[in-house]
Amino acid sequence: MARTKDPAICTLLIERAAQMLRAREPVTLRSIVAGTGVSTMAVYTYFGGMDGLWRATRQEGFTRLAARLRAVPLSADPVRDLAALGAAYLSNALVNPDLYRVMFDAGFELEDPAAADATLHCLVTTIQRAKELGRFRPDADPLALATQSWVIGHGLVSLVTTGPLERQALDHGAPMLTALFISYGDEPDACRRSVELGWHPYPHPSDP
Amino acid sequence: MARTKDPAICTLLIERAAQMLRAREPVTLRSIVAGTGVSTMAVYTYFGGMDGLWRATRQEGFTRLAARLRAVPLSADPVRDLAALGAAYLSNALVNPDLYRVMFDAGFELEDPAAADATLHCLVTTIQRAKELGRFRPDADPLALATQSWVIGHGLVSLVTTGPLERQALDHGAPMLTALFISYGDEPDACRRSVELGWHPYPHPSDP
DNA sequence: TGGCTAAACATAGCATCGCTATGTAATGTG
DNA sequence: CACATTACATAGCGATGCTATGTTTAGCCA
DSSP: OOOOOOHHHHHHHHHHHHHHHHTTOOOOHHHHHTTTSOOTHHHHHHHSSHHHHHHHHHHHHHHHHHHHHHTSOOOSOHHHHHHHHHHHHHHHHHHSHHHHHHHTOSSOOOSOTHHHHHHHHHHHHHHHHHHHTTSSOTTOOHHHHHHHHHHHHHHHHHHHHSSSSOGGGGGGHHHHHHHHHHHTTOOHHHHHHHHHHHOOOSOOSOOO | OOOOOOHHHHHHHHHHHHHHHHTTOOOOHHHHHTTTSOOTHHHHHHHSSHHHHHHHHHHHHHHHHHHHHHTSOOOSOHHHHHHHHHHHHHHHHHHSHHHHHHHTOSSOOOSOTHHHHHHHHHHHHHHHHHHHTTSSOTTOOHHHHHHHHHHHHHHHHHHHHSSSSOGGGGGGHHHHHHHHHHHTTOOHHHHHHHHHHHOOOSOOSOOO
16 A cells, blocks of 8 residues: 555644634635645545535534533433533534534535434433423424424524524524423423523633 | 616526526526626626625525515414415425525625515514414514524524425424414414414425 | 555646626717 | 717636646555
8 A cells, every 4th residue: 555644634624624714714725725734635635625625624513513512511400401402502503603504504415424413312312311201291202302402503593693683682592492392291380490591592702 | 878777687697596596507607697698797787796696696585585475375363374474484495495595695685684674574563463363472572483483494494405304304393383382372272273274384386 | 674556745737717907889968 | 969978798817626647655565
């Protein structure tokens, strides 16, 4: 055989793309490799072209999202945790809005589709836990509820980051999730308390 | 003065852009004017560049959406009508998914912002009507409920058209809207009936 | 250990992109 | 009817993503 690909360069290019994305600079083939010492061909040997680099960047976005969701401290109250997970979802998207946009760009394809499923599964297990504690109806479909929570989170983030809604509109998340959870059988008063406890809609300034 | 701009050419260019968008062809300056007899400069005299043409296309998207919402037949049941409006929103986005994507692209700016507000106002008036009939609580905020309905519709459409969710996931719209309306005070059984009556999630093959 | 092979990487150039500078034709007005 | 102003065509510029080609380096086996 011959030389082996340097994984450091691979992550360097993705990191640089994400960084330029956040800086609102145009992400072009030549601007990415400028200053790194590597040539434009690296993008092709590593990712097969710009499309591949966008795909890898999308994957990076899901990786960061998964890390952020995994960092949410879980409690004995799964409904509170669901709200906390939703808030973390919003927080992640607001910290890297451009990375989030790339994640859901046209031509949605990942090299590792399990990464996207993992984030949903994170919600599903928490919903399952809520069911076992009798917070939701026994016949509640965890995947359906997880999907509907996702729809709310994505709808909010998407409309806020692209402009039509003000940042303050994120506050709608709490009552919307509350309405959704109640429709799945949770007791209204307890649900409101739990969601209020878990809901922290505004992002930390930190950015992992 | 001198020659006056030909509005026919203006609409022709927008129409062509929307058509190429739907055909999944790359929308480039030269490909747009190819075959029309007009030169590339027309895009600059009419729209000031490609950005202006995208902005005009975005506006066209809102115009079509408004027409579709206005075409929804209203009934004596405003909650039914809300569901019908939501379904029409989904229908419009599914018929022209690429036009819909352009509408909410980064750099959200319209030459006529009232067009976007008009669609929301369409929901607000129906919600107001529901309040007057006692379907929602007297202290319900119509704009908040309209915004939250929008979030659900946009979240669904966005996740379905970009890939992560299957088309069948649109069925989540009805229970989500039901949960939302109930949280605003509607009587559960009546709400379910109304939403079911108004909900037609799948688009007509026609495309105005 | 050393030579062969294949993969990683650099360089140069191509087609095409959006855009602008410049020239021409057409139209409304005095 | 002549002029000035605007619409539109043509040509070309810098920059884009990508590819063809050459060079260098790393791994395998005799």
